Amino acid sequence: MPPPQLSVHRHGGGPRALISLVGEIDLATAPIVRTALARCLHDGARTIDVDLLAVTFCDVSGLNAFLAVSALAQESGTELRLHRPPQSLVRVIEVTGCGFLLHSDRPAHAPPHHAGTAAAGEPSSPPERSGSAGGKGPHRPR
Numbered sequence: 001m002p003p004p005q006l007s008v009h010r011h012g013g014g015p016r017a018l019i020s021l022v023g024e025i026d027l028a029t030a031p032i033v034r035t036a037l038a039r040c041l042h043d044g045a046r047t048i049d050v051d052l053l054a055v056t057f058c059d060v061s062g063l064n065a066f067l068a069v070s071a072l073a074q075e076s077g078t079e080l081r082l083h084r085p086p087q088s089l090v091r092v093i094e095v096t097g098c099g100f101l102l103h104s105d106r107p108a109h110a111p112p113h114h115a116g117t118a119a120a121g122e123p124s125s126p127p128e129r130s131g132s133a134g135g136k137g138p139h140r141p142r
Contacts, residue, residue, distance in 0.1 A: 005029065008036045017045040022054040025062030033062060037069040037080065046078050049103070053084040063092060066101055 006029035011018040017040040025033055040048045050066075052058070066082065073080040081103035085093070093099055 006032055008032060010036065010040070013043065013045075015044065015046040016049070017043070017047070018049045018051060020051040020054065024057040025055060025065070026057065026059050027061045030061035030065040034065040034069060037065070038072065041069070041072055041076055041078055048073065048078060048080045049083055050081065051083050052086065052089070055086055055089070058086065058089045058092075060092070063089070063096070063098065067098060070101060 006021065006023040006025060009020040009022070011020065019036055019040065021033065023029070037048060037050070048069075066080070070080045080101070082093075082101045083103050085102065090102065093101055
């Protein structure tokens with residue numbers, strides 16, 4: 001069996017952690033995501049930013065991993081925020097009513113992020129790597 005096609009990179013420590021995921025999140029790799037995010041909680045992170053720009057695929061197993069860690073994060077007063085997910089994942093998150101997971105990196109009146117935007121070299125601004133969250137809260141569906 002080939003190794004999982006996912007890389008996890010953790011940046012920062014203390015009260016704020018940035019996790020960058022690269023590759024595919026599926027049944028085989030979702031436990032890796034869940035473990036990496038749970039480790040941030042165990043280490044005392046109060047904000048966990050997850051950069052999904054380099055994620056090429058995410059199925060319901062990945063969404064379940066994010067939801068499970070989000071529930072644990074809420075219990076400990078930690079905020080889990082997903083940044084720059086692929087458009088296919090955005091649709092699944094919005095259809096399932098899980099929009100609270102998404103962190104808006106743009107003003108509310110901006111057009112939705114399209115997968116072609118990143119390829120054209122116009123990605124939304126990356127999550128902050130240090131300092132305060134700047135008062136930005138999670139995106140909630142209307």
